[in-house]
Amino acid sequence: xxxxxxxxxxxxLLGTMxxxxxxxxxxxxxAEGSGANNNSxxxxxxxxxxxxxxxxxxxIHYPTPDLKVMRAQEDDxxxxxxxxxxxxxxxxxxxxxxxxEIGVKMASNEAPTIFNTFATEANFLVEKGWVADITDLYxxxxxxxxxxxxxxxxxxxxGKVYGLAYNGYVVSTVLNKKLLxxxxxxxxxxxxxxxxxLNTAKNAANPAKGVAGIAPMGKGNEAGWNWTNFLFEAGxxxxxxxxxxxxxxxxxxxxxxxxxxxxxxxxxxxxxPKDWALGxxxxxxxxQQGRTAMVMAGAADVIEPALNQGGMKPEDVLTYPMPAAEKxxxxxxxxxxxxxxxxxxxxxxxxxxxxxxxxxxYFSEKGLQALEANIQERKTNGKYxxxxxxxxxxxxxxxxxxxxxxxxxxxxxxxxxxxxTALLDGKPEAQFGTQDYYAEMxxxxxxxxxxxxxxxxxxLDTAAxxxxxxxxxxxxxx
Numbered sequence: 001x002x003x004x005x006x007x008x009x010x011x012x013l014l015g016t017m018x019x020x021x022x023x024x025x026x027x028x029x030x031a032e033g034s035g036a037n038n039n040s041x042x043x044x045x046x047x048x049x050x051x052x053x054x055x056x057x058x059x060i061h062y063p064t065p066d067l068k069v070m071r072a073q074e075d076d077x078x079x080x081x082x083x084x085x086x087x088x089x090x091x092x093x094x095x096x097x098x099x100x101e102i103g104v105k106m107a108s109n110e111a112p113t114i115f116n117t118f119a120t121e122a123n124f125l126v127e128k129g130w131v132a133d134i135t136d137l138y139x140x141x142x143x144x145x146x147x148x149x150x151x152x153x154x155x156x157x158x159g160k161v162y163g164l165a166y167n168g169y170v171v172s173t174v175l176n177k178k179l180l181x182x183x184x185x186x187x188x189x190x191x192x193x194x195x196x197x198l199n200t201a202k203n204a205a206n207p208a209k210g211v212a213g214i215a216p217m218g219k220g221n222e223a224g225w226n227w228t229n230f231l232f233e234a235g236x237x238x239x240x241x242x243x244x245x246x247x248x249x250x251x252x253x254x255x256x257x258x259x260x261x262x263x264x265x266x267x268x269x270x271x272x273p274k275d276w277a278l279g280x281x282x283x284x285x286x287x288q289q290g291r292t293a294m295v296m297a298g299a300a301d302v303i304e305p306a307l308n309q310g311g312m313k314p315e316d317v318l319t320y321p322m323p324a325a326e327k328x329x330x331x332x333x334x335x336x337x338x339x340x341x342x343x344x345x346x347x348x349x350x351x352x353x354x355x356x357x358x359x360x361x362y363f364s365e366k367g368l369q370a371l372e373a374n375i376q377e378r379k380t381n382g383k384y385x386x387x388x389x390x391x392x393x394x395x396x397x398x399x400x401x402x403x404x405x406x407x408x409x410x411x412x413x414x415x416x417x418x419x420x421t422a423l424l425d426g427k428p429e430a431q432f433g434t435q436d437y438y439a440e441m442x443x444x445x446x447x448x449x450x451x452x453x454x455x456x457x458x459x460l461d462t463a464a465x466x467x468x469x470x471x472x473x474x475x476x477x478x
């Protein structure tokens with residue numbers, strides 16, 4: 001869910017000090033023969049002319065005023081970048097990508113050279129010609145083979161590269177092993193199913209003591225966000241876009257199956273909290289306080305407070321992929337990711353310098369130094385450091401190994417089960433009307449948890465009709 005991506009971004013920036021379109025419709029063609037030299041980025045694409053000797057101006061994505069720490073870090077990056085490239089003028093732009101604004105930004109020639117966007121937007125932006133083809137720049141970048149393909153491939157369309165990942169997550173399930181042990185409940189297999197989740201939740205629950213087996217989010221848009229993982233696991237889709245018309249499709253057999261599973265958790269297993277109207281923070285706090293055996297979210301966002309505010313021990317906090325609907329099925333969780341893209345109508349020199357700016361702190365020694373300083377500070381304060389389950393780099397890359405070497409030096413690092421990564425199956429959120437869909441599904445989830453005999457198909461049909469009429473039918477031709 002996009003609002004949680006900001007939390008992940010802050011964590012990554014604090015941990016590794018990493019940073020985050022003028023008008024027109026057609027991307028400019030990349031110059032041929034892009035090389036790789038300076039600062040491990042691309043080399044000069046301008047023939048005999050040295051790009052470092054030219055006066056170049058780029059407008060960059062800049063954090064909003066409320067994100068003071070991130071602004072300070074970006075200012076530090078700008079200072080270091082301009083020390084290496086004094087020929088570059090940098091203009092700060094704190095516009096945050098919105099699908100309803102990007103067209104106006106492009107048409108009015110106000111889009112920055114570099115802007116942020118989400119995993120959901122790749123096909124849309126490419127189809128509209130609103131992102132540059134950076135394939136040559138990317139292919140001549142020395143670190144391209146160390147990028148995490150689960151994230152990076154979201155912006156590879158028909159073999160061409162249109163963006164760079166800088167953080168991401170796949171929704172996971174976090175288990176409180178201590179609560180399972182208290183009821184003598186066996187830890188489920190990592191390659192688990194809905195039945196495994198149902199049985200674990202049922203057996204771990206202790207309603208008399210106010211302990212739930214699982215705490216699905218039940219209010220706010222996050223209720224719809226949480227449930228959508230099960231829709232995907234059952235093989236369903238939120239919407240389809242054919243011939244420029246967007247149609248709601250979540251009222252499918254897969255949707256019914258997913259909603260009926262929620263009924264089982266509530267009425268068959270008696271496994272969810274009595275006060276089930278939990279928002280994102282409520283659910284995370286419930287886990288932190290030892291009042292639920294399971295919660296579903298970005299893993300690090302749950303583990304961090306559980307260990308550092310809830311006093312839990314790493315061995316009692318287990319991270320799992322989302323369960324497969326059936327044995328042998330995919331462990332699909334919503335993939336949330338943040339990306340940098342480049343204005344397609346910037347000049348080739350501006351595009352190249354924008355690429356150099358984006359990647360300036362990727363795979364950097366400075367980032368590793370900042371990471372270790374963060375870990376050391378936490379150790380001094382008796383706190384744990386919780387890595388992201390998914391970084392922009394491969395775990396087995398050179399940089400990944402250097403990062404792991406730092407982790408291995410300290411005993412205050414949370415360690416994930418290596419089997420998890422192999423099972424993760426990330427699926428991006430819907431491209432259109434995502435938050436409206438989540439809000440509508442939140443109402444359905446509340447009905448499900450309030451009325452035992454609720455007709456799942458009827459509720460989903462009504463919800464799909466509402467989203468279709470209120471949102472999709474009002475979309476202008478994209």
